[in-house]
Amino acid sequence: MTANKDWAGDPQNASTDGEFIRDATYIEDRITADVPSGTTVDQDDGTVHWPVEAGRYRLMAARACPWAHRAVITRRLLGLEDVISLGLAGPTHDVRSWVFDLDPDQKDPATGLHRLQEAYLNRFPDYPRGITVPAVVETESRKVVSNDYPSIVRDFQTEWTQFHREGAPDLYPLAHREEIDTITRRIYTEVNNGVYRCGFAGSQQAYNEAYERFWATMDWLEERLTTRRYLVGEHVTFADIFLFVTLVRHDAVYYSHFKTSRNKISEMPALWGYLRELFQLPGFGDTTDFREIKEHYFIVHKEVNPTQIVPQGPDLAGLATPHGREALGGQPFAEGVTPPGPVPAGEEVKNPENFQVELFG
Numbered sequence: 001m002t003a004n005k006d007w008a009g010d011p012q013n014a015s016t017d018g019e020f021i022r023d024a025t026y027i028e029d030r031i032t033a034d035v036p037s038g039t040t041v042d043q044d045d046g047t048v049h050w051p052v053e054a055g056r057y058r059l060m061a062a063r064a065c066p067w068a069h070r071a072v073i074t075r076r077l078l079g080l081e082d083v084i085s086l087g088l089a090g091p092t093h094d095v096r097s098w099v100f101d102l103d104p105d106q107k108d109p110a111t112g113l114h115r116l117q118e119a120y121l122n123r124f125p126d127y128p129r130g131i132t133v134p135a136v137v138e139t140e141s142r143k144v145v146s147n148d149y150p151s152i153v154r155d156f157q158t159e160w161t162q163f164h165r166e167g168a169p170d171l172y173p174l175a176h177r178e179e180i181d182t183i184t185r186r187i188y189t190e191v192n193n194g195v196y197r198c199g200f201a202g203s204q205q206a207y208n209e210a211y212e213r214f215w216a217t218m219d220w221l222e223e224r225l226t227t228r229r230y231l232v233g234e235h236v237t238f239a240d241i242f243l244f245v246t247l248v249r250h251d252a253v254y255y256s257h258f259k260t261s262r263n264k265i266s267e268m269p270a271l272w273g274y275l276r277e278l279f280q281l282p283g284f285g286d287t288t289d290f291r292e293i294k295e296h297y298f299i300v301h302k303e304v305n306p307t308q309i310v311p312q313g314p315d316l317a318g319l320a321t322p323h324g325r326e327a328l329g330g331q332p333f334a335e336g337v338t339p340p341g342p343v344p345a346g347e348e349v350k351n352p353e354n355f356q357v358e359l360f361g
Contacts, residue, residue, distance in 0.1 A: 006094075008094045008095050008096050009094055009095045010094065010095065010300075010302045010303070011093070011094065011095050011097070011300055011301075011302075012095070012303065013196075013200050013301060013303065014199075014200040014201075014202060014301075014303045014304060016202050017202045017203065018201070018202050018203045018205070018206045019197065019201065019202070019203075019206040019209070019210070020196055020197050020199075020200035020201055020202070020206070020210075022193055022196065023129060023130060025129060026132070026146070026147050026148040026149070027124075027144060027145075027146050027147050027148060028045075028047045028146065028148045028151065029047050029048045029049070029050060029145055029146045029148070030047065030049050030050070030146060030148075030151050030155055030159075031049070031050045031051070031052055031057065031136065031145065031146070031155055031159060031160075032049045032050070032051075032052065032155065032159050033052045033159045033160075033161070033162070034049075035049050035050060035051040035052070036051060037051045037053055038051065039051060050138075050145055052159055052160055052162070052163075054082075054083040054163060055083070055085075055139075056138060056139065056140075057084050057085075057136050057137065057138060057139065057145065058084070058085045058086070058087050058108075058110055058111060058136070058137050058138075058139045059071060059072070059075060059084050059085070059086050059087070059134060059135075059136055059152075060087045060089065060098075060108075060116055060119070060133055060134065060135045060136070060137050061086065061087070061088055061089070061133050061134050062088060062089040062090070062091065062098055062133050062292075062296070063088060063091065063287075063288070063289035063292040063293065063349070063350075064091040064289075064292045064293050064295070064296030064297070065133050065134075065296070066192060066245035066246055066249060067132070067133065067134060067149045067192075067245075068133040068134040068149075069245045069287065069288070070134075070149065070153055070241050070242060070245055071134035071149065071152050071153050071156070072086070072134075072287050073241050073244070073245075073283050073284060073287055074153045074156050074157065074171065074238075074241060075156060076282075076283040076287060076340050076343075077168065077169055077171065077236075077283045077340055078156055078157065078160070078164050078165065078168045078169070078171075079163075079164055079165020079166075079168050079340060080156060080160060080163060080164070080165075081344045081347070082344075083160065083163040084136075084156075084160075085110055085139070086347055087100065087108045087110060087111065087113075087137070088100075088102060088347075089101075089102070089116060089133065090102045090292070091291075091292035091293070091295040091296035091299075091300075092295055092296060092299045092300055093300060096115055096117050096131065097115070097116060097117055097130065097131035097132070098115065098116040098117075098131060098133055099114065099115050099116075100113060100114060100115070100116070102350065110139055111137060111139055111142045112142070113137075113142060115131075116131050116133065116135060117131045118142070119135065119137045119142055119143060119144045120135075120144045122141070122142050122143045122144070123143035123144050124144075132147050132149075133147070134147065134149055134152055135147040136152060153238065153241075154172060154238070157170070157171050157172045157238075158172065165340070166338075167336065167337055167338035168337070169235065169236065169333050169334065169337045170334070170337075171236065171237050171238050171241070172237065172238055173233065173237065175233075176232050176233050176237060179232050180232050180237050180238055180239050183231055183232060183239045184238060184239050184242045186217060187217075187239065187242045187243050187246075188242065190213055190214060190216070190217035191214065191217055191218065191221075191243065191246050192242065192245070192246050194210060194213060194214035194217065195214065195246060195249075195250070195254040195258045195260055196258070197210035197213070197214070198210045198211050198214055198254075198258045198259055198260050199254070199257060199258025199259060199260075199301075199304060200258075200304070207259065211259070211260065211262075214260055215260075215262050215263075218263075218268070218271070221243070221270075221271060222268050222269075222270050222271050223270075225270040225271060225273075225274045226269075226270040227328070228328065229274075229277075229325050229328040229329060229330040230274075230330060231243065233330075234329070234330035234331070234334075235330060235331065235332060235333055235334050235337075236278070236281070236332050236333065240278060244275070244278045244279075244284060247265055247271060247274075247275045247278075248275060248278075248279060248284075248288055248319075249293055250264070250265050251264045251265050251266055251314055251316070252290055252293060252294055252314060252316060253293060253294060253297045253298075256311070257297050257298060257301070257304060257305060258304075264314075266318060272318075273323045273324055273325050274323075274325065275319070276318070276319055276320075276321060276322075276323035276325075277323040277325045277332075279319045279320075280319075280320065280323070280359060281332055281339060282339045282340050282341075282360065283339070283340050285319065285356060285359060285360065286343055286348075286349065286356065286359075286360040287343075287349065288349065288356075289349045289350060289351050289352075290316060290351070290353060291350075291351035292350070292351065294310050294311065295310055298310045298311065316353060316355070317353070317354070317355045319355065320355040320356075320358065320359050342361075343360075
């Protein structure tokens with residue numbers, strides 16, 4: 001990796017002296033249904049609202065990133081594939097962040113971008129922060145619109161309704177929004193970001209504190225999911241998507257790489273059954289690329305894994321085994337809601353495991 005002439009230096013993520021603190025400042029522009037087509041509307045808070053328009057935007061993601069994985073799952077469940085196109089960066093990168101090196105000529109085919117960084121600099125020439133996925137980019141101008149991951153997935157549900165597929169689920173039902181917001185806030189803080197707080201801690205004390213916080217919430221989730229099929233209500237919601245993206249990476253990466261090694265998910269009965277059920281649903285397991293996930297963490301995080309050796313294991317075939325969650329009642333989707341159809345051509349996972357091929361074709 002470091003012999004590459006285009007290499008600008010290793011990313012630096014870990015804290016040098018204590019607790020890892022994530023930079024959570026994002027471009028908070030939104031795409032909303034009340035903005036007239038062809039216009040944008042400046043907001044009092046300094047952000048911009050953009051119009052909902054089919055074909056105007058491209059979701060830039062990476063299979064490796066759990067934050068981006070949420071957006072990819074949501075887009076697929078709602079059937080927005082023909083309305084918002086998908087660009088996928090490769091799993092490894094230098095300090096300049098995500099690169100479209102899986103595509104021909106190492107350029108995103110719809111925008112011609114080589115690095116996602118270019119889209120940020122096209123709009124903000126002095127952009128001072130990290131280049132993150134998911135990001136929504138205006139395809140024609142090649143400018144970033146937003147990288148505010150919570151509003152991207154929420155707006156897919158609430159603002160793009162005219163383009164949802166027939167039978168699309170409501171992942172953010174009005175009756176449960178307050179509870180969903182409360183639980184996803186805890187999941188984000190203690191689980192999604194909790195594993196990073198463990199892995200990027202800069203002192204033993206900071207690691208110990210992060211580890212205790214992470215497992216306190218994992219134990220709470222195990223208890224909650226022992227009597228509930230899903231986190232909120234009787235069907236899959238955003239809360240489940242938020243949790244899934246960390247659970248599915250845990251045994252393959254976080255357990256060893258980020259030292260969250262008290263238990264594997266496969267050793268926790270409720271969480272293991274819950275993860276298996278979600279994984280087997282179209283939209284979840286068929287958007288998960290374990291090879292890219294492992295390559296990203298074990299190669300890019302050189303400060304945590306100096307050898308950059310990517311492990312062969314673990315064996316994850318258990319994800320395809322029966323989960324038994326039907327005994328708790330409920331069902332993945334409400335009456336009249338259908339799972340998404342086949343993955344669109346060109347968006348298939350590039351490195352499916354054998355059990356994924358058997359599950360999803």
